[in-house]
Amino acid sequence: MVKDLSIQELEERFQEKINKDIKIEPNDWMPDDYRQTLIRQISQHAHSEIVGMLPEGNWITRAPNLRRKAVLLAKVQDEAGHGLYLYSAAETLGADREETIDDLHSGKAKYSSIFNYPTLTWADMGAIGWLVDGAAIMNQVPLCRCSYGPYARAMVRVCKEESFHQRQGFEIMAHLAQGSPEQKAMAQDALNRFWWPALMMFGPNDAESKHTLQSMKWKIKRHTNDELRQQFVDVTVPQAEMIGLTIPDKDLKFNEKTGHYEFGEINWDEFWNVVKGNGPCNKDRVETRRKAKENGAWVREAALAYSEKRQNRKSA
C-alpha cells in the first residue's frame, strides 16, 4: 500500500500513468510540484476569465444594437461561467476559491496581461473576440487532453462554449471592415492595438519559459508557447486578408519553404512591464474586482446567516 512505497517509487508510478495517458483524479497521489503547478495555472486561467469580463463589460451598455447587446452580454456571462468551472477545478486540488481570489486582489496571483489593455471603441469588441479568444482557444484546445481530469473536463466545457466567442468577434470585425470609412478605420485601429498583445498571450519565447519542459513531461501542456504562437499567426493572417485588414507588422511574410509566416520581434520589454503591473489598466482591473468582492460581503454574509437561521428553526 501507499505507505510502503518511497516517494521515488510513487513518482515513477505517477509518471508511468501520465505516459500511458491515464488521467490523474483529485484523490490520487501526485507530486507536490504537480499539484502546485496546476493550482498556479488553473487559478491564473480562472482569474483571466474573470478579469477578462471587464474590458468587454465596458461596452455592454453601449452596444450599438439589440442583437449585439444580447450577444456581448451572453459572451461576458460565459466568461463568468468559465471562471467558475476553473475555480472549481482548482478547488479539487485543495485551493480554496475565495483565498485564490484574494491572491488576485493582493497582486500575488497573475492573469493574462491582455486584459490590462483598454477597450476604446466598439471595434475592440470585435478584435477581442477574434484575436484574444482566438489565441485563447489555441491554448485551450490542447488543454482538453491535460493529464489532470477535472481541468481537462472543465476545458472541454469551456472550449465547447467558446466556439461562438471567436465567431461573434470576427463577425463584428468583418462587418466593420465592409462598412463605412469610419467603421473600417475603427476596425483597423482595433487590430493595430490588439495584434501584438494577442501574440504576447502565448507567453515568453520557449528559451525563456521556465515551466514549459516540466509541464510537458507531466502532460499539463502539450505544445510550447512558440509552437502555439506560430499556429495562431498562420491561421489569423489569411483571415485578416480576407476581410481587407492589414496586420501591423512590416516584417510579416510567408515563407514558402516552411509553409509558415515569419513575423517581427515582439516587444518583450512591454510584455514584462504589463505583467509586472505597469499596463494601462492593471490597477483599475484589480481594483474593480476587489470592490465587487468587498461590496458583496454583506450579501454573502446575509445569505449564510439566513440559511443558518432557517436550519435552526427546522431543528427546533
Next chain:
Amino acid sequence: MSKKEWPLWEVFIRSKAGLNHKHVGSLRAADAEMAIDNARDVYTRRSEGISIWVVPSAQITASDPTDADALFEPANTKIYRHPTFYDVPDGISHM
C-alpha cells in the same frame, strides 16, 4: 469581514428524459434553493438539462483511490458475468 464561505455543492443534471442524472461540476450556494437556482444559471444556459440535483459536497463519501486494486480488480477476472463468455451455436437467435 467574516471569512466564512458559502458551502460547496455538487451538481447533477439529467440532460433529457430517460437518461441518468450526470455529475457536471460544482458551485457555491448558501442554501439548497440557491444551489438549484445557481446550477440552472451556471450549468444549463444552453439547454443542457431538464432536471437538476444538488448535493452538499461535504455529504459525499468517496472510495479511497489506494483501495482501487482491492475494490475493483477482483471483478476483472469474473469474465463469466459477460454474455460474450458463452458459446452459442450458429443459427440460434433471440438469445
Next chain:
Amino acid sequence: MNKELFEYVLRVGDDSLILGQRLSEWCGHGPILEEDIALTNIALDLIGQATNLFEYASQIEGGKRSADQLAFLRFDREYRNLLLVEQPNGDFGDTIMRQFLFDAFRKPFFERLTFCTDMQLSGIAEKSLKETKYHLKHSSEWVIRLGDGTEESHNRIQNSLDSLWRYTDELFFENDVDASLLNEYHLPILSDVKQEWIKNVENVLNEATLTIPNNNWQFKGGREGLHSEHLGKILAEMQYMQRAYPNMEW
C-alpha cells in the same frame, strides 16, 4: 396604424429594455460569481423580450422604424417605461428590491396578457411569463434572505424598500390608451393585477420581516414620457453609438 396598440407595446418593451440595460451594468461586478451569472441571465431575458416587443411595434408602425431604431433612436420624452425600472442599481439590495417589486407586477400582468386577443402580443406574453416566473422566484428568495439575514442586510434592504416604494403606484397607472384598447383586445385590468401584486408583495415582505413604509407619497409620469433625471443618462450611454455614427449597420 393603431396608435394606441403601438403605444401599449412600446410601454411593455421599454420596461424590459431599460431594466435590462440597468441589470447589464452589473455584469462583472456581482457580489459573487454565481449571482453575477444569474443577474446577467435576467438581463438577457429582458433584452430578448424588448427585442420581440420592438419588432412587433415596428410592424404595427408599418416598418417605418426598425426595432433597433425604436430602441435606440427615440428622444427621452418618447420612452414609456416605468420610473421604477430606470432607478439606479445602488447596492445589491436596491437592485433586488427594484427587481422584486417589478417581477411581482410583471407575473400577474403577463398571466393576463396571454389571454389578450392580439395573437402576437399573447404569444410574447406567454414566452415572457415563463421567464418572469423565474425572475420572481429569484428576487423573492433574495428579498427574504436579505430581510431575514443579518442586521446590516435587514437595514439595507428596508432602506431600499423605503426609497423604491414611491414608484409602485405607477405600476398600475392607466390612461386613455388603456381605456381605448381594453375591451377590444381583452388586455389585463390593472386593478386586478394590483390585487394580486399587493398580496404577493405583502407575503414576501412579511416573511422577510420588512415593513411597507408609512410615507405613501407616489411619483408617476413614466407612462406619459415624464421621467426622472436618470433616464437621460441611461439613454446618453445606450444611444451613444447610434447617435455618434448615424445610419450605419453594426
